Amino acid sequence: MNDAMRIYRSGLGLALLVLTGLMVYWLQPILTPFLAGALLAYLGNPLASRLQRLGLNRTLSVSLVFLALAAVAVAVVLMLIPLVGSQLGMLRSQMPAMIEWAQTQALPAIEQALGVDASVIDLNVVRDALSSHWQSTSSIAAGIVQRITQSGFALAGALASLALVPVVAFYLLRDWDRVLAASLALIPARWRDTVAGLGRECDEVVGAFLRGQLLVMICLGIFYAAGLWLVGVQLGLLIGLLSGLAAVVPYLGFIVGIAAATLATLFQFNDWLIPLLLVWVVYGAGQVLESAVFTPLFVGDRIGLHPVIVIFAVLAGGQLFGFAGVLLALPIAAVVAVLLRHAHAFVTG
Template identity: 55%
Template sequence: MIDSQRWLWMAGLLVLGGLLYLLHPILSPFLVGILLAYMGDPLVDRLERWKLSRTWGVIAVFALFSLVLAILLLVLVPMLGKQLMRLYELVPQMLDWIQHQALPWVQLKFGLAEGFWRFDQLKAAFSEHLGKTTDIVGIILAQVTASGLALLGWLANLLLIPVVSFYLMRDWDLLMARLRELLPRRREAVVVKLVSECHEVLGAFLRGQLLVMLALGVMYATGLMLIGLELGLLIGLLAGLASIVPYLGVVVGLGAAMAAGLFQFGVDFYPLLGIAIVFTVGQMLEGMLLTPLLVGDRIGLHPVAVIFAIMAGGQLFGFTGVLLALPVAAVIMVLVRHVNDLYKLSALYRESSDASDEPSSRA
């Protein structure tokens, strides 16, 4: 590649980065639409193989997505709302229990000073805000009515998501073919190989790890609710979401469930044993069934890369950055792997071994 072409590519990348930075406030519905189209395209392709037209396949997939969304809105969201309100009400009681039962035991075991823990101020703050729930609702309503244009913009973005995802899902294969036609002929094979590896990494995460998260969240929530844990649904779904990083879900979920179980059941052995069994069975099913079945041996993103990408994307671009974080991390991971391969094939990498071999050959 000559110098002028390099500068042209660098300028194009800078312009693209600048446009993304300037337009990121309006990119969220388009990125969500692209994500839905990307995840729904394999389902549509399978329906096409069953002799269904592309448009009707997209309609069928949209009907499935709509059914899942309706179940979430009608069943799951109200239940979660009740548990969140219950948690908000229980926080002062939990602080009382921590202050008068848990912390004295810890102080006795570790020989800490009497005034080492100071929970009075925290408890007073929660108790003060607890009585302002109705005021919070009033503030939210006032903000909504005061910023009617912002509310209309938010609703417009929400309605834009299904429109964008429908057209992208319907024309996905056509768009991919058109983009491939635009590639330089001499570089087509290399670019297609890189894109295929990015697709493998990202697909393994999105279509695999997200399904594992969903299955674990359902299992944890169902098991904890069967035990009778009052906040079982909330803790189970939280553990499922935390499973985006391997082993983090079981650590977060088990810790939160044990704390809630101690508060609700005291030192009763059997409910606590049931909580431990729920998470143990969940981990066994994840390792022996869910991950091999849904993710397989495909190369996924490293857990540290996932954490850093999400945090960095959110810090730089907010919600839009969170949506862009994982695709960008997948592309960077594939490019770094290829740069590493090129480096090991270069003379710079093999220079030391060649130099060390030279004296031995002379001897």
């Protein structure tokens, strides 16, 4: 009887897990604002709890955190988007000249240095394709905007989804402890302590990655952008931000950034030796700061996610569930990693 009951409960748990996955898949068009709001609430909860421990009530603490997040978001939009837009415009205007430079100077230099024949590479085709793509981008964007504005339902849906994010974030942040307590109360009493312990460990891993790695990415993006700007690289802001975003995977931001910055420096400067050395110094210093300061300070050693797992989780989540899957990918991967470690310890111990 006990074996039959265990099999029944295991089957029921598996069925609930499969049903949850199917629900996420079916409801992904409307899940994004809820997931984005939950992510904001999760990121802001430690600060709200700290303010609450200082003597403020929960609603006031949440309001202050919410206002701070809103102010940061507005500042980023007002300051960063125009700068990035100007950098993209500069990249668009320089793209044909970059392709021409690569065809007439970079490839011959590679042929001479490596002794290979690169004449089969015709970058004119790439230049024509990029030019047509850049020219069509504005018309495509205009067409999308026109379609949205022509359809009242589509416009209302987009505005409603955008407005839902702060609403969901505020109420989840205010009731975060009650939501966790109610969720834990659903667990059978004999499993409650175990589940609570696993939850705390999962929270450490997920929080370290989401909060810590996000801070690492921001710090690296600012450092690389400022360093390249001081060197005089015209596309330094864009390359620096790209390096920061790619830092979600360890060493990927360094590799992508130094490659892009090297090409941009060689293209921009006639006497490129000193600027190139300075660019390499910037990325070398950024790598030292990441490994010696930013990662120990913000992340520590609590993540336990291999870079390959990070890449696979993001790509798999996006492929299966779209943007909602991207938001869920890393938290789920971190939780699965914790559960697998405990399962391995249970089996081998």
